[in-house]
Amino acid sequence: MFLLAVGHSCVDVYQGTVAALVPFFVAERAYSYAAASGIVLAASLLSSIVQPLFGALTDRWAMPWLLPVSTAVAGAGIALSAWGGSYVTTLAMVAVSGVGVAAYHPESARVARLASAGSHTAMGWFSLGGNLGFATAPLLVAGVVGAGGLRAAPLLVVPAALGSVLCVLALRAVRTPDRAGSRVARAVGRDDRASFVKLCLAVVCRSLVFVGLAAFVALYARQRVGGGQLAGSAALFTLYAGGAAGTVVGGRLAARWDRVRVVCWSYAAAVPAVAGVVFVPGPGFYLFVALTSAALYVPFSLQVTLGQDYLPSRIGTASGVTLGLTVSVGGVASPLIGAAADATSLRTALAPLIVFPVLAWLLTRRLPEPAQPEPIPRFSDSLAPQES
Structure with a gap:
């Protein structure tokens, strides 16, 4: 789980780098707010379509090779996005990176669920790894692009190279019982589609x-606080780093209360918090x-x-949709x-963003807490020799 989280x-x-690059595109290439937000859209649009498709594929076939390959694609797209001066090329490369991110998440969530034996706390640590990447x-962008300008962006491929190696090591350590290309066993249980749609x-x-x-907090921080690139980078870092703490807290709260209650309380707390960001x-x-x-x-x-x-x-589909929607829909709305x-x-x-936590609270307050599934066998159990 540690290797998977890293x-x-x-x-x-x-x-995270897509939003972090926006102020540099505005400063060096004089993009408007709408043009800059189009870059966020490019990273999200294909992802919103592709990620559920990859989820459906991983429900049928095991594709652990997607983890290192998609990591490399995500890094290459971002590294090349700021290299050329063409806006169309930038959009295309960011879109390629978005496809890489989309391909990674459904299969990684499936592997992590198996490796954690269905533990919510362990899945929380897996999610924490992603949040730390955001943070x-x-x-990373401030250190690389802030020092060398957009021409230094190819150096941003380094985390992808490291991540690809770590994914290979993780898969070897985990030794998933599903061979690449083999069919994935369906979990036993009844689907609650109505609750899934509300979620x-x-x-x-x-x-x-x-x-x-x-997409805009780095630019907004300069207006609310004053200062230059440092003030914007600090605001974006705070937005991402706070998520790391929230993920850990969420896992611990869910161990004491049910998940639906914790989710509902969180969205209620988000209403005054977002209002403070906008007006304080x-x-x-x-x-x-x-x-x-x-x-x-x-x-x-x-x-x-x-x-x-x-x-x-349909665990892969569920993972692809829930993880994909966290980025894709917001990215599509960013140009507006x-x-x-x-x-x-x-x-x-x-x-208007203040309204959406209210809607999320209304949607989650009536959700049922699903019955606890049967514990998922650990890999060591799955690989134990079977008597003939």
């Missing part, structure tokens, strides 16, 4: 808030960014396991926020 961080760093992205709608609301803030000026802005991040990330891994338990016969910011102001464009 490998997860090496992939999700590329989701590292602004620091997905809540994830959509979360995505609209988080990705909308991630000065240093207090960073406090509300951290609170927003924690409130939005407490449900993160819990929603993945809830989706898997609502669709026990950017266009509104160009026409009015960033504060006016971000203010």
Whole structure:
């Protein structure tokens, strides 16, 4: 699980770098808010379509090779996105990176669920790895691109190279019982599609808030706090780093109370936190960014396991949809926020985001807690010699 979590961080760093690169595109290439948010859209649009498809494939066939390959693709796309001066080339390369990220998550979630024997706490640590990758992205971009400009962007491929190696090592250590290309055994259980749809709608609301803030919080911080690139990078780092704490807290709270209750409480707490980000000026802005991040990330891994338990016969599909929606839908809406910011102001464009945690709370407060599934056999059990 440690190797899988670190490998997860090496992939999700590329989701974070997209938003972290936006201020540099605005500064060096004079992109408008709408044009800059189009880059976020490019990373999300194909991902929103492709990720559930990869989820459906991993429900039928084991494809562990996707972990190192998709990690390499995600890094290569980002490394090449800022190299050329063409806007179309930038969009295309960012889209390629998004496909790599999309291909990684369903299969990695399936492998992690097997490796953790269905433990919510272990899945929380797996999700934490991804959140730490998010949190590292602004620091990585600030150190590489901030020092050398967009021409230094090819150096951003280094985490992908490391992550690919770690994925190979993790797969060897885990020794998944499903050989590449073999059929995956279906879990026994009854699908609750209605609850899964409600959960997905809540994830959509979360995505609209988080990705909308991630795309513009670095630029907004300069208006609320003052300062240059450092103030923006600090705000983005706070947004991502708070998620790491929220994920750990979410796993511990779910061990004491049921997951649905924890998810519901988290969205209720997110309402005043997001309002503080939009309206509170000065240093207090960073406090509300951290609170927003924690409130939005407490449900993160819990929603993945809830989706898997609502669709026990299609774990890959459930993982692909819930993990994919966390980024894709918000990315699709980002150009609308950017266009509104160009026409009015960033504060006016971000203010409607306060409504979405309210909607997520309404959607989750009536969800049932799924019955605990049978413990998933660990790999060592699956590989024990069988008597003939």
